[in-house]
Amino acid sequence: MSKITLFSAKKIITMDRNRPEATHVAVRDGRILAVGGADCAAPWGEAVVDESLADSVLMPGFVEGHAHMMAGGIWKYAYAGYHDRIDPEGRPAPGKTTIEEVVEGLKEHAAGLPADAPVIAWGFDPIFLPTERLNRHHLDEIAADRPVAVLFSNFHLMCVNSKALELAQYSRETNVEGVMKGADGTPNGELQEMAAMFPVMRRLGIDFRSISADREAVRAYGRVAQRAGVTTITDLFATFNPGDVDTLLEVTGAPDFPVRLVPAMGGTGAAPAEIAAQAAALRGRSTDKLRLGAVKLMTDGSIQGWTARVKWPGYVGGQPNGIWNTPPELIAELVAECQKAGVQTHIHVNGDEASEVAIDAIEAAGRSHPWAGARHVLQHCQMMGADQFRRCADLGICCNIFANHIWYFGDQHVALTIGEDRARRMDALRTALDEGVRATIHSDAPVTSLAPLFTAWAAVNRQTMSGRVLGEAQRVSVEEALHAVTLGAAYTLKMDGEVGSIETGKRADFAVLGADPFEAGAEGLKDVPVRGTVLGGEVHLL
Amino acid sequence: MSLPPLPLTVIGGYLGAGKTTLINRMLRAPGGRRIMVMVNDFGAINIDAELIEAAEGDMMSLTNGCVCCTMGADLFMALGDALDRRPRPDHLVIEASGIADPSRIAMAARAEPELAYEGIVTVVDGGEFPRLAADAQIGPQIEGQVRAADLVLVTKGGAPDLDLRLSVLSGAPVARLEEGTDATTLLLGQARDAKLPVEGRGHAAHVSWQGTGPVMDRATLEARLAARPPGLYRLKGWVRAPEGGVHEVQVVGAGVTLRHLREARETQLVGIGLRGTFDPAEADRWWRGG
Numbered sequence: 001m002s003k004i005t006l007f008s009a010k011k012i013i014t015m016d017r018n019r020p021e022a023t024h025v026a027v028r029d030g031r032i033l034a035v036g037g038a039d040c041a042a043p044w045g046e047a048v049v050d051e052s053l054a055d056s057v058l059m060p061g062f063v064e065g066h067a068h069m070m071a072g073g074i075w076k077y078a079y080a081g082y083h084d085r086i087d088p089e090g091r092p093a094p095g096k097t098t099i100e101e102v103v104e105g106l107k108e109h110a111a112g113l114p115a116d117a118p119v120i121a122w123g124f125d126p127i128f129l130p131t132e133r134l135n136r137h138h139l140d141e142i143a144a145d146r147p148v149a150v151l152f153s154n155f156h157l158m159c160v161n162s163k164a165l166e167l168a169q170y171s172r173e174t175n176v177e178g179v180m181k182g183a184d185g186t187p188n189g190e191l192q193e194m195a196a197m198f199p200v201m202r203r204l205g206i207d208f209r210s211i212s213a214d215r216e217a218v219r220a221y222g223r224v225a226q227r228a229g230v231t232t233i234t235d236l237f238a239t240f241n242p243g244d245v246d247t248l249l250e251v252t253g254a255p256d257f258p259v260r261l262v263p264a265m266g267g268t269g270a271a272p273a274e275i276a277a278q279a280a281a282l283r284g285r286s287t288d289k290l291r292l293g294a295v296k297l298m299t300d301g302s303i304q305g306w307t308a309r310v311k312w313p314g315y316v317g318g319q320p321n322g323i324w325n326t327p328p329e330l331i332a333e334l335v336a337e338c339q340k341a342g343v344q345t346h347i348h349v350n351g352d353e354a355s356e357v358a359i360d361a362i363e364a365a366g367r368s369h370p371w372a373g374a375r376h377v378l379q380h381c382q383m384m385g386a387d388q389f390r391r392c393a394d395l396g397i398c399c400n401i402f403a404n405h406i407w408y409f410g411d412q413h414v415a416l417t418i419g420e421d422r423a424r425r426m427d428a429l430r431t432a433l434d435e436g437v438r439a440t441i442h443s444d445a446p447v448t449s450l451a452p453l454f455t456a457w458a459a460v461n462r463q464t465m466s467g468r469v470l471g472e473a474q475r476v477s478v479e480e481a482l483h484a485v486t487l488g489a490a491y492t493l494k495m496d497g498e499v500g501s502i503e504t505g506k507r508a509d510f511a512v513l514g515a516d517p518f519e520a521g522a523e524g525l526k527d528v529p530v531r532g533t534v535l536g537g538e539v540h541l542l
Numbered sequence: 543m544s545l546p547p548l549p550l551t552v553i554g555g556y557l558g559a560g561k562t563t564l565i566n567r568m569l570r571a572p573g574g575r576r577i578m579v580m581v582n583d584f585g586a587i588n589i590d591a592e593l594i595e596a597a598e599g600d601m602m603s604l605t606n607g608c609v610c611c612t613m614g615a616d617l618f619m620a621l622g623d624a625l626d627r628r629p630r631p632d633h634l635v636i637e638a639s640g641i642a643d644p645s646r647i648a649m650a651a652r653a654e655p656e657l658a659y660e661g662i663v664t665v666v667d668g669g670e671f672p673r674l675a676a677d678a679q680i681g682p683q684i685e686g687q688v689r690a691a692d693l694v695l696v697t698k699g700g701a702p703d704l705d706l707r708l709s710v711l712s713g714a715p716v717a718r719l720e721e722g723t724d725a726t727t728l729l730l731g732q733a734r735d736a737k738l739p740v741e742g743r744g745h746a747a748h749v750s751w752q753g754t755g756p757v758m759d760r761a762t763l764e765a766r767l768a769a770r771p772p773g774l775y776r777l778k779g780w781v782r783a784p785e786g787g788v789h790e791v792q793v794v795g796a797g798v799t800l801r802h803l804r805e806a807r808e809t810q811l812v813g814i815g816l817r818g819t820f821d822p823a824e825a826d827r828w829w830r831g832g
Contacts, residue, residue: 155615168653168655169655170653174653175652176649176652176653177645177649177652178649178653179653193646193649194615194617194618194646194650195618195646195647195648195649195650195652195653196649196653197618198618198621198622198650198653198654199653199654199655201618201622202622202625202654207619207622208615208619209616209619268616268639269584270584271584272584274584309679320682321682323641323643323683324641324679324680324683325641326641327556327557327640327641327680328679328680329557330557330640330641353679357679
């Protein structure tokens with residue numbers, strides 16, 4: 001007979017309507033045996049009482065339906081972003097609110113590196129520092145004899161120092177699009193887009209693949225999740241080189257790896273039928289801590305980069321419509337092949353023209369290869385109107401909505417991208433739920449911080465960085481938001497039978513909190529402390 | 543850095559335009575080059591692995607994705623791998639994805655000192671182009687691919703006025719790619735070892751030209767190159783400079799690169815033009831200053 005552990009807690013919020021609150025949960029073989037009071041496990045035999053969570057509030061472990069492995073590995077570089085963050089080891093990474101603070105922070109970071117190592121940082125965003133633009137002279141203050149590179153938060157731009165420019169052989173004579181020059185005609189250090197960034201990245205050894213795939217990156221991702229109370233996390237656009245699945249099996253299989261990982265394979269690099277077959281084959285290698293078999297598809301770009309495909313009347317500044325990363329006819333073919341092979345897809349859609357194309361593709365696939373339980377998921381869904389949500393409800397399409405965007409970029413969307421009226425209905429969780437869509441909300445970490453309680457706060461309040469409320473009519477209740485980051489997300493991963501609520505029979509995955517989110521209420525939700533997680537009955541406190 | 547830069551040619555064009563067919567044809571007559579092909583598009587026709595092998599070449603599929611796929615980081619990471627390959631290939635050919643802007647890839651060859659820019663070739667399905675260009679969703683990107691081209695190759699027919707339209711759009715030479723046309727030299731330039739047997743079967747899509755002679759200062763040379771005859775797609779070589787040394791000349795399509803080298807060499811230029819558009823006799827007159 002396996003051991004029964006009985007956890008006592010200050011309060012257990014179950015997200016199960018049959019018993020919304022409890023004080024005790026019994027665990028056997030990594031699963032929830034019983035929920036209720038101190039005697040809930042009595043019929044099952046002797047239980048060992050675990051009091052380590054007695055002064056904590058438990059919730060179902062949070063489920064993050066849209067994040068990227070890079071959110072772990074990127075921390076091997078210094079953080080230069082505007083907002084405060086916490087690194088995977090729990091050390092605070094304070095936001096840098098001026099260029100001087102960026103420079104000072106990197107000086108300190110450089111002092112801790114070997115003398116010949118390049119100084120590399122990430123997360124910088126000039127949109128929040130409207131003073132002087134970061135240039136090589138600022139970064140020369142950090143080091144003159146070794147290269148310094150600061151990656152911007154969107155990863156499309158970087159700024160480097162004079163030494164890095166010299167290594168890439170960029171000079172006054174360089175005539176390359178994206179190598180920006182100052183008034184004196186010399187490169188000013190800013191490099192835009194990959195072609196211009198490539199020579200520097202190559203010489204500094206910046207490799208996005210390794211920070212998205214190696215063992216240490218996977219482990220760091222696990223730690224990032226644990227800090228946020230997340231027990232199931234996606235990696236949407238995963239790489240599978242030979243041996244990668246073995247690595248993932250090994251790392252996620254370790255008892256101290258604190259999260260269930262759900263990678264969705266990036267749907268590029270082969271013909272559609274082949275992609276579907278690869279994903280279907282991967283599914284067979286799944287374990288309880290590694291869920292394989294879904295595919296991620298790209299469609300358009302981003303709204304704040306003016307590369308999202310938007311419907312009439314387009315961008316308020318008159319910018320040309322965005323770009324397709326996958327042509328619409330190929331999107332249709334990819335969805336059809338995946339559906340035919342029984343492979344679930346997660347489809348990136350920022351602009352409303354992209355979401356329309358994706359919905360059309362799923363509808364067409366449904367006619368040629370009917371599959372009522374496909375649960376294809378539109379990801380981001382930022383500009384979708386009520387009409388598109390109704391179609392999603394009709395077709396059984398799930399929507400994972402980018403709630404954090406309201407806070408991070410809401411003001412920019414009003415002023416610069418799509419204007420007040422359409423910004424008000426952005427990331428419309430209220431409409432989605434009212435129209436009967438299975439919906440969740442996400443961070444897209446590392447684009448914004450992984451923190452489901454913050455994401456829930458963003459959906460409840462719809463407050464922007466300037467403090468205004470953007471789209472009051474789209475606010476949801478605390479309960480709805482908490483449902484979205486637990487059962488709502490679990491549904492989109494087809495894991496709602498296993499995780500997402502604390503009820504008998506499900507996996508014993510909990511978020512361990514320092515306060516009750518319902519008591520904290522709409523305003524305090526984001527400040528509820530996370531003390532760690534329980535995964536399959538194993539306690540992982542911070 | 544003792545290795546010569548790796549020449550990079552980018553093949554752009556929409557799904558089904560004929561990019562893969564073009565590459566297979568090129569691999570059939572590699573002219574002694576070890577060609578590495580980077581495949582980023584996957585349609586009904588695949589790159590023929592046997593041809594790659596026969597040409598002692600190599601192929602990389604871009605199966606790596608990452609969070610930065612929208613910026614095409616995977617492609618650039620693979621570009622780094624190609625540069626690190628030993629022995630380094632003689633030529634790198636990237637087949638861009640059906641929707642990609644080929645100039646975003648080719649720009650890397652201008653940025654990276656270890657790469658040499660060898661042009662953007664956009665392949666157009668003549669029959670489909672008018673419909674695609676008029677498509678509200680993808681039209682601008684399809685036209686953008688043509689606009690980026692140094693050379694436009696038209697496959698599969700098309701209305702008689704199409705060539706003019708493509709030519710106006712791109713400002714680049716437009717050639718018809720008939721069955722059996724050998725476009726390798728146009729795409730890749732003259733093979734390094736000219737003694738090797740002829741490039742391929744079928745009739746060549748190009749005409750060669752050679753120029754020797756004068757010493758020229760930079761300004762005169764720039765003016766001369768600006769007035770180069772139509773259809774002269776590639777021009778490569780050296781022109782003696784009055785102050786000593788030579789100007790290294792590298793022309794692909796509309797792009798002209800001049801660099802002063804301290805080497806003592808005679809003036810010698812090799813040109814490659816489009817058959818039917820380019821007239822070597824006219825080039826002689828041009829080069830003599832006539």
